[in-house]
Each structure stands twice: as structure tokens, then as C-alpha cells.
Amino acid sequence: MTLLPQFLLDALLLGGLYCLMAVGLALCFGVTRIINFAHGEMIMFGAYGAFLLSVHFGIDPLLSLPLVALGVALIGFLVFKLCVQRVLDAPHVNQILLLFGVGLILQNIAVLIFTGDERSVTTAYSLASDQFFGMMVAYGRLIAFAVSIGLTVGLIVWLRISEMGRAIQAVAQQRDAAKLMGINVTAMYMVSFMVSAALGSATGAAMSFLLTITPFMGFHILIKGFAIVVLGGLGSVGGTLIAAFVLAFVETGVSYYVPEGGGWAEGVALAVLLMVLILRPRGFLGQAVDN
Amino acid sequence: MRAFRYIRHMVMGALCGLFITGGIAHAQKVIRIGAPLELTGKFVIYGSQGQRGLEMAVEAFAGTVAGHRIEVLLRDIQSTNQGAVSAMTDLLEKEKVDFLIGPIASGLVSAAVPAWRQRKPLWIVPGASALSFEEAIAGESMVFHTYAWGYGYHTGPANALAAAFGKGKKVAIIYSDGAYGRSHLPDARKHYTEAGFQIVATELVRENAADMNPALQKIRLTKPDVLVALMQTTDGIVVAKQIHVAKLGIPILVGSAFPQFQTWVDAVGEAANGWITAVAYLAGQAVPADPKYPRIFPAAKDWEAAFTKKYNREPELIDAMVYTSAAMLFLAIDRAGGGDKERVAKELRNLGVETIMGEGKFVPTPGGAVNQAFNEMFVIQRQGDKIVTVWPKARSNGQFKPIQ
Secondary structure (H helix, E strand, O other), X not given: OOOHXXXXXXXXXXXXXXXXXXXXXXXXXXXXXXXXXXXXXXXXXXXXXXXXXXXXXXXXXXXXXXXXXXXXHHHHHHHHHHOHHHHOOOOHHHHHHHHHHHHHHHXXXXXXXXXXXXXXXXXXXXXXXXXXXXXXXXXHHHHHHHHHHHHHHHHHXXXXXXXXXXXXXXXXXXXXXXXXXXXXXXXXXXHHHHHHHHHHHHHHHHHOOOOOEOOOHHHHHHHHHHHHHHHHOOOOHHHHHHHHHHHHHXXXXXXXXXOOHHHOHHHHHHHHHHHHHHHOOOOXXXXXXXX | OHHHHHHHHHHHHHHHHHHHHHHHHHHHOEEEXXXXXXXXXXXXXXXXXXXXXXXXXXXXXXXXXXXXXXXXXXXXXXXXXXXXXXXXXXXXXXXXOOEEEXXXXXXXXXXXXXXXXXXXXXXXXXXXXXHHHHHHOOOOOOEEEOOOOOOHXXXXXXXXXXXXXXXXXXXXXXXXXXXXXXXXXXXXXXXXXXXXXEEEEEEEEOOOOOOOHHHHHHHHHOOOOEEEEEOOHHHHHHHHHHHHHHOOOOOEEEEOOHHHOXXXXXXXXXXXXXXXXXXXXXXXXXXXXXXXXXOOOOOHHHHHHHHHHHHOOOOOHHHHHHHHHHHHXXXXXXXXXOOOHHHHHHHHHHOOEEEOOEEEOOEOOOOOOOEEOOOOOEEEXXXXXXXXXXXXXHHOOOOOOOOO
């Protein structure tokens, strides 16, 4: 019982982080039907962007977030124009292999530019904490949680109320009908890909003061993000939000209440994913994706 | 006159021909060193340091040894077992090299052992501290291991802490679930127990875990005096930050290797304060030059200055370790008068040089390794901006300071 409040808090904060890891991936798949296997590298470039701006110009990662997001959105634009646009109607396996290859190239570009040294941003708040009601609250994680929730809610609102957001939703729901309504489908694909990359980079910036930045950090995050997107239902931003918190609570619960549970946490979480997919193949809020 | 000119041209032509042929013959006298290294992938930090160390060593010999040009055949093993096997097979079967240096990471070196057994060239291994590798190469006379075995990370700190704080203290261990953490765990348990400590908690975390706080909170309940973290630097950064934030109140923090790296200190900031580790090399130590080969094995400060000038950064452990290992190999080739691997192996076994890593002399180990150098480690603690050597006493320049 002593650990219960801390467990609840840790799970909540981890859920926020997971949400940010996966929401960009969910948007990209929901609209383009392409699983962006280079999404982890967008997160990695976001983290390096925040790190470089912090070290060389003293800019806090939170303040550098818009700049970093803009920069990585441009990388997303290039990846879309040079690669993704050419395989929009290709079989899924071609798209996956292409983006996996793009991810590997981006990783190695990062090795050449940044070397393989491990890095992390150190700010005053990233090492600060206080005790409230028997819980140790880490300010860095709390801030990352706030950024995550802010960006996810912002994305949902943008998709609902802006003209472009609604056009993107229309393309996601029925591409041919959207085209008949005069929506430039390719342009909407491009915008979603860029927004997805920008969200990935925001994840990287928010994680730059919590985790270790390396050229290879993206792959683990991609796998986790992919599991969350599948659990939530491919393409559903709301489902992704729910799945992120479910996975975070299961993992943290196992870590707290099972002996040496840290080693089992991910396995149990993936078992939950498997169970959900058996009982409800679309995930929590997913749409049919058989086309 | 014309005939004379003709003869002169013929002679000149013949001389030029001889010179060119000689040149070609000279160019063909090459010592080829295979270097399968982690140049990409998750252990790229090891491979890039290894590459720098090798470059420095080749430069120290001006690219030539025993009249042979040194040719380093770098192969990227991509930090994967399959990459290590492919690179070794390529170097041994296609390139037919007789000398190998690398890889560095324990798991990758172990994966390369079966490929090495095909031809058994002279193999310098400047890394791989896992005891499973020591068992795998037991009795192999062509393997030269130039780094301390894993237990060195635990015997030193355990004995040093027991001497400083007395026996009966409580130890908690947090380890990662990868090969590194798991291979260190039995040794850590054994040596801390033997030194008189009581192990009160052992907590597992996933490699690359975003949240280690659950493990840390469970450890907090056991109120340990010492926390030992067994993980690679990537996880060492996260754990150090989260320990600092969690305010666990544990006075002594020990890391397996990561606290020695400047990259780790830069990444964790003030959370680095108080961490203890065992090291085989540390930049800035007063180590004199070898009296017989001062150009190859200069004083540490001179070598470090040359390294910093060339690469615009301080050398780290693997930079120094690969430099020293390669320089010892080149010296042995020089003394053997060429690339006969049996003679070179004999010369390596007979070497005794003073290096930046300590005494460079190969001896057998109780674990079965035939040729082992640099097995001694010393214990350091990060105290603010300073690094204090706290053990052994003969080498220490300060005392342990528990974290307040």
C-alpha cells in the first residue's frame, strides 16, 4: 500500500510520455495508411535539435520546441517528397521497407553528424523534485506530461475545428470521396506527414532532458509507439491516447508489484496487446483497415 | 656516339625499371591488420574510439613496422552478432589476415569466437570483460586480452568500501536485463558478499527503459547503504538522473563502468556527484613514459595532449586501450622482424612495457586466459568537478565522501 500513490503518479506520467511517442505515428497512419517506420528518427532529430540549441545557444528545450518542430517538419517534407509520395499506392510491404531504409539512412546521418556519444540535456527542472502527499514528484516528468497532453489535445482540436484538419479527417475517412469534394489528397497526405514528423520531434525535445539521446534511440520508441497505436486502433488518435495510458498502467503496475517486475513489465504489456487484438482486432477505437 | 646514347638510355631504362619493380616489391611488403569494429549501430561509441586508437598507433609507427607498411582493414560489424561473424569470416577467409584487433563489446566478441577458430590468427581483444568470453578462450595461446575482466568492477569497489566503512553494510543492486547487466550480476553478488556486505535487494530494469522509478522506489524501502548499478552508459544516464530526482538518500552509489566517462558526466550534470567506479585508465593521471620506447609509449600527459590536438577531445578508455594494444602488437611485429604470427605471438608474450594503461605484460589468469594484460583496476569517486582516486591506498589521492 505504501507504494500505491507513487505507482499511480508514475503510471500517469509515463502514460503522457507514451501518448506523445505514439500520437504522431497514429496521425500518419490514419491519413496516409502508411506506417512510418522512420518516425523514431524524427523523434531522434527532435532530441538532438533540442540538445544542440540548449548546449550552443542556451535555449531551454521547451522554448526550442517550436523551432525544432519546424526543422523536423521540413525533414518530414523532404522524406515525403523524395520517398513516400512515390509509394502511396504501392503494397504495404514496399512502403514499410522503404521507410525502414529511410530510418537507417537517417540514423547513420546522425552518427556522422553527432557521433555515437550518449547525450542528455540537463536543466534545473530535469533534476528537481518535491514530495507531495507521500509521492515524489519529478518536475521534468511532470513538464513532459504537460507538453504531451497539451500537444495531443491541440492536435485533436486542430483536426476538429480547422478547415485543414477537417480536410485531413475527410481524407482519412474516405479518400475518393474527399477527392470528389475537391480536396487535394496528396497535399493533405503531405501535411499529415509533416505534422506527424513535427509531433515526433516535439516528443524528442520533451524527452531530451529525461532520457539518453543517441542516434539509435528512435527504434525502441518506434516499437513502443507502434504497439500503442495498434492497441488503440490503427489511425485513431483518441484510441492511441487510451492505449498509451493502459499500457503505462500495466507496465508500471507489474514493475511495482511483481518481484523483479521491471523485466516482466514490457512482456506483460505486450500480452495485454495480444489479448485485446484477439478479442477486438481493431484495437480500442480503431477503424477497419482491410482496404 | 649514337650507340653510346642508346646504351645510356637502355641502362637508364633498366635502372628505372628496377626502381619501379623495387618500388612495387616494397609496396607489396605489407602487414595487414584486420579490425572488425562497431563503426555503426548501438555500440558505435566503442568502434569510433577503437578506430581513433588504431589511427594513433599507426601514426606512432609512421605507418611502417619492420620495413612493412601497416595496412588496417577496417570492417564495420554494425554492432550485431551477425555483422561480427561476417566481418571475421571476410577478414580470415578472403583477406587471409594473420592479425586481428577487435571487436570491443563482450557479446559481439563472443559471437566472433567460432569464426576466429576457423584459422586462429593472432587476436588482440581490447574489451570483452564478460567471464563467458574468458571461459571460451581458455587455453587459447593466440588470443591476447587487453582489458580487465568483469569481476574487476566489483572486487575493487567492494574491498575499498569495506575498508572505508566496515563490514555488514546493506547493498542493493539494480541491473539491466541485457547481456551486460545479467553477466555482471553474479560477480557483483559474489564479491560484495565476500567483502562482508549484505545484499538486501536486487531489481531488474529493461534496457532503454523510460522509467526506472518503480525499481528505485522498491529499493528505497530496503534502506540500503550502497546502491550498485550494473548497466551500459545509455541506461546509466537515465538511472543517475532518476536516482537524483527520487532523493533516495543512499550515501554510496557505485556504477559498473559509466561513471568514468565524460559523456556520462556531461549528460547527467550534478547527478554525477558522488558516484564511484573501478577504472583501468583515466585521462590526467601522472604516468611516466616507457624508458625504452618513449616515442611509442610516451608519458600519459604527452599522449593525451597529442590525442586532444588531433581529435579536439580528451581520450576515453577505449581510445587508450586500443592505442596501447595496437602499439604493443606493432612493437612485437617489429621485434619479430615481420608478419610471422607465431614469432609475433612469442614477442608479445615477452614484452614488458610501461604504458598509459599501466604495465603492458601478458600473464595467464586463474580463469584460463593464456595472455592477459591490464587486469588491474583502481577505484575513483566523482567529488564535484574532481575525480579522486580512493583505492588502492598506494595510488589514492583522497578519501571516500558519502553523498549527503
